[in-house]
Amino acid sequence: MNLKQIQADIEQGEGLHREFKEAGNQLPRNLFETICAFLNTDGGSIFLGVANDGTITGIDPDAATQMKTDLANLSNNPQKLDLPYLLFPHEFELEGKTIIVVQVPLSSQLHKTGGHIFLRSEDGDYRVLGTHQLAGLINRKLSLFTEQRTLPFVTMEHLRPELFERARRLMRSTNSKHPWADLSNEELLRIGGFYSEDRETGKECLTLAAVLMFGTDLAIQRAAPAYKFDCLLRRDNVDRYDDRVMIYTNLIDAYDQMMEFVEKHLNDPFYLEGDMRISLRDKIFREAISNIISHREYTGGAPARLMIYRDKVVLDNPCTLHHFGEITPANLRPFSKNPTLCKFMIQLGRFDQLGSGVTNINKYLPLYAKGAKPVFNETHHGFELTIPLAEAQVTGEVTGEVTGEVTGEVKRLLSVMNGEMKRTEIQSALGLKHEDYFREAYLLPTIKLGLVEMTIPDKPRSSKQKYCLTEKGKQLLESENRTK
Numbered sequence: 001m002n003l004k005q006i007q008a009d010i011e012q013g014e015g016l017h018r019e020f021k022e023a024g025n026q027l028p029r030n031l032f033e034t035i036c037a038f039l040n041t042d043g044g045s046i047f048l049g050v051a052n053d054g055t056i057t058g059i060d061p062d063a064a065t066q067m068k069t070d071l072a073n074l075s076n077n078p079q080k081l082d083l084p085y086l087l088f089p090h091e092f093e094l095e096g097k098t099i100i101v102v103q104v105p106l107s108s109q110l111h112k113t114g115g116h117i118f119l120r121s122e123d124g125d126y127r128v129l130g131t132h133q134l135a136g137l138i139n140r141k142l143s144l145f146t147e148q149r150t151l152p153f154v155t156m157e158h159l160r161p162e163l164f165e166r167a168r169r170l171m172r173s174t175n176s177k178h179p180w181a182d183l184s185n186e187e188l189l190r191i192g193g194f195y196s197e198d199r200e201t202g203k204e205c206l207t208l209a210a211v212l213m214f215g216t217d218l219a220i221q222r223a224a225p226a227y228k229f230d231c232l233l234r235r236d237n238v239d240r241y242d243d244r245v246m247i248y249t250n251l252i253d254a255y256d257q258m259m260e261f262v263e264k265h266l267n268d269p270f271y272l273e274g275d276m277r278i279s280l281r282d283k284i285f286r287e288a289i290s291n292i293i294s295h296r297e298y299t300g301g302a303p304a305r306l307m308i309y310r311d312k313v314v315l316d317n318p319c320t321l322h323h324f325g326e327i328t329p330a331n332l333r334p335f336s337k338n339p340t341l342c343k344f345m346i347q348l349g350r351f352d353q354l355g356s357g358v359t360n361i362n363k364y365l366p367l368y369a370k371g372a373k374p375v376f377n378e379t380h381h382g383f384e385l386t387i388p389l390a391e392a393q394v395t396g397e398v399t400g401e402v403t404g405e406v407t408g409e410v411k412r413l414l415s416v417m418n419g420e421m422k423r424t425e426i427q428s429a430l431g432l433k434h435e436d437y438f439r440e441a442y443l444l445p446t447i448k449l450g451l452v453e454m455t456i457p458d459k460p461r462s463s464k465q466k467y468c469l470t471e472k473g474k475q476l477l478e479s480e481n482r483t484k
Contacts, residue, residue, distance in 0.1 A: 006092060006101060009045060010054050016122050017044035022051055025063035027070055032081055032113040033125045038104035039085055039111045041120035049099035058097025082112045083193045086346055108145035108339045109193045146299045147338045150198040150205035151223055158219040163252055164188060167348060174349035193340045209340040217249050228303040229254055231261040235310050251293055255350055258289045258306055265308050270448040277460045280368040287357040288385055292317045294342040295383045316384040327358060327376040413442045414477045420455055420466040451476060
């Protein structure tokens with residue numbers, strides 16, 4: 001969401017998908033009634049620091065950070081929002097005043113606050129009182145979100161206990177005090193929204209989402225027979241493939257296996273963001289793979305595919321159309337086809353937030369592929385993402401070549417490498433006295449070619465930093481030694 005979109009939304013006034021609230025220096029008392037209503041109805045945006053008539057009243061800038069923290073924590077707290085749904089508030093400056101904007105998606109589940117269910121209408125939020133309203137709401141969500149399809153045959157025996165442990169470790173790696181990390185398997189399923197009421201029997205059952213996230217491979221194939229992610233390298237043989245991995249397993253492992261396929265076949269150029277080295281490849285494809293997982297229609301007959309060509313990567317998958325045509329940062333209106341799966345992957349640190357894929361890929365791809373722009377499209381066949389590449393970015397892992405100029409200085413550096421070495425040790429082995437010259441002529445070109453890597457890439461200036469040969473570096477060194 002950008003300032004232009006925010007101004008346009010405020011000019012339209014309050015309505016079914018927009019709510020204005022004056023806030024001052026703390027969250028409004030009825031905020032979670034609106035959040036609950038948006039989650040249960042069609043989603044929407046909440047503007048804190050805006051009066052009912054659209055006047056920008058602003059919030060206390062000194063309180064903005066704490067208000068955003070409180071909102072994120074409370075949205076993930078089942079005592080405040082049952083079931084929790086982690087939200088990401090954003091701070092903007094408009095007319096010289098600070099406002100907070102919260103985008104709330106449509107959820108596939110029912111949510112309560114203060115023990116009550118709320119819905120949204122053009123007139124505002126209202127509490128659900130009659131069972132007929134509740135039944136209509138449940139039926140509508142089940143028809144929209146097949147991830148909530150109940151599976152009466154599934155029990156805890158059809159789920160893999162080690163995946164729950166892995167999920168807890170991932171949660172702790174992103175937040176050492178994550179409120180879900182100490183829950184039992186059953187509690188984790190409940191707070192994650194992996195149970196739903198079967199319409200025929202009235203009994204509570206595990207859902208398709210639960211099996212996709214934690215199920216055995218056999219249970220997944222029984223619940224979704226057509227489920228498959230197909231990863232293809234089509235660099236030389238575009239009609240068939242040069243390399244292929246077919247993935248039928250749970251989504252926690254499937255995410256890792258798709259990332260491994262990308263890492264195997266695409267280069268990762270050296271790039272500093274400020275004084276920190278980041279992986280442009282991971283930034284882009286983390287979002288791309290998150291997209292095909294969160295937008296996939298898992299009951300459809302076609303597989304989701306990740307296809308790497310010489311000049312592009314194409315990811316496509318069957319989905320229920322919501323925004324037909326091209327999706328850009330300007331017209332982005334986040335809508336998850338699988339909110340439960342998406343929400344849980346956010347807790348695992350695999351996703352950033354709903355809608356971040358379009359924003360982050362547009363930000364980092366031009367740096368990765370020399371000004372290239374991604375194309376997000378919803379077609380009659382489903383969702384498709386095209387990521388243009390520079391040809392040199394497809395690695396030589398299949399044929400062994402190194403892309404880029406291997407200078408004499410690079411070859412000399414490779415020849416003195418012996419295990420993990422400090423910068424000073426490499427420089428000394430080369431007999432070089434000037435650090436700047438060593439870095440510019442030797443070290444940085446070798447890292448950019450992917451021949452040498454840091455042992456602590458997240459802290460490039462660490463006093464404990466060392467360097468070592470990559471597999472590609474070892475292969476090139478062996479080739480050079482054979483020709484001598």
